[in-house]
Amino acid sequence: MRGAILYGPYDVRVEQRPDPTIIEPTDAIIRLSATCVCGSDLWPYRGLEPVTGPTPMGHEYVGIVEEVGRAVTKIKSGQFVVGSFWASDNTCPICQAGYQSRCVHAVPIGSIGTQAQFARIPLADGTLVATPDLPPDDLIPSLLAASDVLGTGWFASDAAAVGPGKTVGVVGDGAVGLLGVLAAKQLGAERIIAMSRHEARQRLARAFGATDIVTERGDAGVARIKDLTDGLGAHSVIEAVGTQESMLQAIRSTRPGGHVGFVGVSHGVELPGEELFFAEVHLFGGPAPVRRFLPKLIDLIYSQQINPGKVFDLELPLEQAAEGYRAMDERRAIKALLRL
């Protein structure tokens, strides 16, 4: 099969890779309908995470089940499925509590590489959620978004305790931040302040439900959020970047007793304990347990209540994956969908 491989900084190639096969009896093999490039793929792409050798890329996926292992009982060949970027058994106590990304048997799909024609999905019964039928083509981008960026934005909103009457700040205008806006709107937020200095992203934020745009960053951004909230700060702040500046901006933009939901993969962050103590904000985040939210997200997409697929502003054939990386790296594209 064909698949994207990262060789080193700024060097992604689509090449021949071995077809995946069932290894564990709980595996399924899916034929990808679409996949995409993630903001988190840019960390190794930019050389900010080490790459020790040629690495298959990708962890977002939707597709049709080709084959299942003998222990798979719920997922069937021919079904259209959406899965998360962590395989999970969905039965252990951690999964049952709703934290499937930290399942005791969790497998990172990033280690498999779904920017490819086929993929082996471990723990298929726990990981995959089948759609009601074969979806029409126009729903595929949204279903693909559910696999990671929508699920992650939704988790960030949930982690930030977004709800009716709340004012929500969103730090980060990538696909996750934008879909955090969408999630906050769905979860009933009264006011949603998106922080962005990029016009196309501001427009999309407004389309997803943002009521205010703040273009300032760092302490100036914090001051603007305070201005907009009677000096108190937002009730809920979504952090979708993962840097020291963005984390502190999120914490400082939150009122005492409020909630920060952080989903930007942390890079070089050191949180000062004393500031955190006196900030008195709830802090929760990590790899999103997307599996928890998938059935609801699929429902919302099928019933056309949400259209998260709008974050894909670039669509390319898989063979042109390298251009997808380049466009996202240069912020020419919010998110690149790779067609199969």
Add this chain to the structure above:
Amino acid sequence: MRGAILYGPYDVRVEQRPDPTIIEPTDAIIRLSATCVCGSDLWPYRGLEPVTGPTPMGHEYVGIVEEVGRAVTKIKSGQFVVGSFWASDNTCPICQAGYQSRCVHAVPIGSIGTQAQFARIPLADGTLVATPDLPPDDLIPSLLAASDVLGTGWFASDAAAVGPGKTVGVVGDGAVGLLGVLAAKQLGAERIIAMSRHEARQRLARAFGATDIVTERGDAGVARIKDLTDGLGAHSVIEAVGTQESMLQAIRSTRPGGHVGFVGVSHGVELPGEELFFAEVHLFGGPAPVRRFLPKLIDLIYSQQINPGKVFDLELPLEQAAEGYRAMDERRAIKALLRL
């Protein structure tokens, strides 16, 4: 009046101080019935927090109202009152949300110094809670505990989302940690693992509801908690120390999706972002909004359902405050009550 003053490391003296007077119309003056030495008083006592000049000490208090300012309408002269270590108006949006320690008009009682015969309490109507009547002498230690250490332990349990069926770990065997055990028991925890290597404190932890004692610290302590919880970690962990080691021990002892409630005043803590991200634990803490819990705590004490006053294992007249500090510093006493 007489009051305790810290002159520098290990130098506390009880001296003549000016009698307090009403400054703001929202003030009350109380005549202390009892006060005490706090674990947090030991930071400046040990020279670990700078002391720039002679500093009145103390922020825990119960007593009888002597006089109220003209804007005080709820609190009356002659009432026996308990207050928190933060004065709060109890009406601002932050107070209304239950975070009175971060009231927009908050005043730290530590800046007033309640290890004294009298004290001026700002924002009396918002800060003070009157008991149903003049309490019998044997309830006074427990009511005094409610002013800080019980309220703080209770907040830690609440912040750690303690509840029925949960396994709770407690890092720190000072008065706050021990009363965190008591709070966890009251809040329905199924299993309470107290971390202590001090026999008298272990006994008190068991009396307050601890089901297990772990004597190991650091990574070895984490490993013991994991052993006791099917390898998963506790659902809820109370952190009541405030050091780098204790914070990491608390975070690492918590299962993914679980909750850390931290109330040890943070000293020199730097939390690694990446570890926090992948730990996927809820982190919440800070100065306890004791005012939120005071009415309930007074009820529990009056109805003799709890006896938090047991943490006072040393009772001295105010004049011997210095011995109270010494005994706590040397860990000869858990907590010293100062009689008036």
